[in-house]
Amino acid sequence: MGRHRQFDENDALESALAVFWQKGYEGTSLDDLTQATGVARPGLYSAFGNKEQLFLKALDLYEAKYMGFMLDALKAATSRLVVERILNGSASLQTRNSSHLGCLGINGALACSEDAENIRCELIRRRTANEAALINRFEKARQEGDLAESQDCKALASFIMVLSQGMAVQAKAGVSRKTLNGMIEHALATWPSPAVTK
Incomplete structure (x- = not known):
């Protein structure tokens, strides 16, 4: 008979997520993962595959557990x-835990070498999908008269994505939630007014 695993995979994945969130993909070593999860390398490999596969599973967990505010916001x-x-959901997520500040996706992609190209491309793919959803929502707003016909929905969506990603970098560097709130307030103060009907 095969040996049963002596650890909870969900708990191990949560622990791995916290390490990746703190250190990024390439900044996280297998020793970091075994120490955080309490699981020896053979157990990690057996349960999750290699480091890349473990990161992708951690990324899926991150999106499912923490990124729901994005879909809710679009409604x-x-x-x-x-x-x-x-932006408020992003700021809250980026500053919620002092041991892993910022955004897993941004932290994971900032320092990717050629060896981590697959991870970099996957993170870009996911961010692009989020931006596309935001473009679609702004186009709907334009059709409904909530944005003027002249508004460039792609540019607006890119601006919000860049601001959110920049906030993540700032949060990782230790910028306070209060400072992030100031950035959000400025963005909202300059947001285009709804289209004026004649």
């Missing part, structure tokens, strides 16, 4: 409210 009644919820 908001106005484009301004969509933006407010995305």
